[in-house]
Amino acid sequence: MAVYTDVAADELADFLRQYDLGELLSYKGIAEGVENSNFLLHTTQGSFILTLYEKRVAKKDLPYFLALMTHLAEHGVSCPLPVKAKDGEALRELSGRPAAIITFLEGVWPRKPNATHCAGVGEGLARMHLAGANFAIKRANALSVAGWRPLFDAAAHRADEVQPGLRAFLAAELDHLSGGLWPSNLPEGVIHADLFNDNVFFLGDKLSGIIDFTFACNDMLAYDVAICLNAWCFEPDHSFNVTKARAFLNAYGRVRKLSEAEEAALPLLARGAAIRFLLTRLVDWLNVPPGALVKPKDPLEYFRKLRFHQSVSSARDYGLLPSGLVA
């Protein structure tokens, strides 16, 4: 995460008196991530993460995220648990922001993911999809097709500063994706929607936990698969790694088999996932708040990934065998 909103030590110590978490020993802002302000807290009771929710998170959605983490943890997914204050509520306010404390998860996120990590993510994602099946609360995906146009409108006038021709490229791709092709009848459920390598912790080669549910929502499960193909299966030079993709898709399919319709839709869903992150990154790139402790992510990484998906003709190009997922 980043730090957009600072918290003074005495303010934090006061805040912690609402909880049974002991005395504050130390705390520090976490520079990683781009969405919210996060702090690592050490108290006499242990380590915790404090999140102050920022611009892209609607306050009305916070109960969904907090209840989802609790639900998933109760259904076997290793993820942080929201910590309730003495009054039984996890969601509070600090420094004028909605705020929550969650438990600290052991593990490190892989800086250079390999095919074994990709397989771990495939299995973990599928398990999360199954665990979310009976989660009662619903939240629409604010960053699906209908959400991309406003992002484009916000950034279009400066897109060519980032790369000449980017504006026209994005306009054409948006027209293509919003022109009636986007699937509407694929299996839906709870999706993480941001399962990047910095949101998955490993101990050695074994997945130890999933964090950061602030984009979680109800949408097509295969869209989550497409987001992970983008996030995990490309190299630092942005070339596609089919070995990683095959490892990811096979591991996913061993837990939850993709239907033929889901497989057929993957190239289109992967284009959608790529433009979603291209657009949010572009908006962020052009609007870094002065003084914020944040390193904006490169939008052009997703331009290159999107170009790759535009060249894909079928899910076989992602390493899937024609008969389905055979390991």
Ligand SMILES: Nc1ncnc2c1ncn2[C@@H]1O[C@H](COP(=O)(O)OP(=O)(O)OP(=O)(O)O)[C@@H](O)[C@H]1O
């Ligand atoms: N429960 C947790 N246990 C341990 N570390 C955590 C936990 N939650 C967050 N962190 C640390 O904070 C960092 C950023 O967290 P997170 O990914 O939730 O932030 P974000 O701003 O929402 O980022 P993103 O850009 O991924 O959306 C993580 O990479 C990790 O180092």
Ligand SMILES: N[C@@H](CCO)C(=O)O
């Ligand atoms: N995972 C996102 C940032 C959080 O939405 C990205 O890499 O663009």
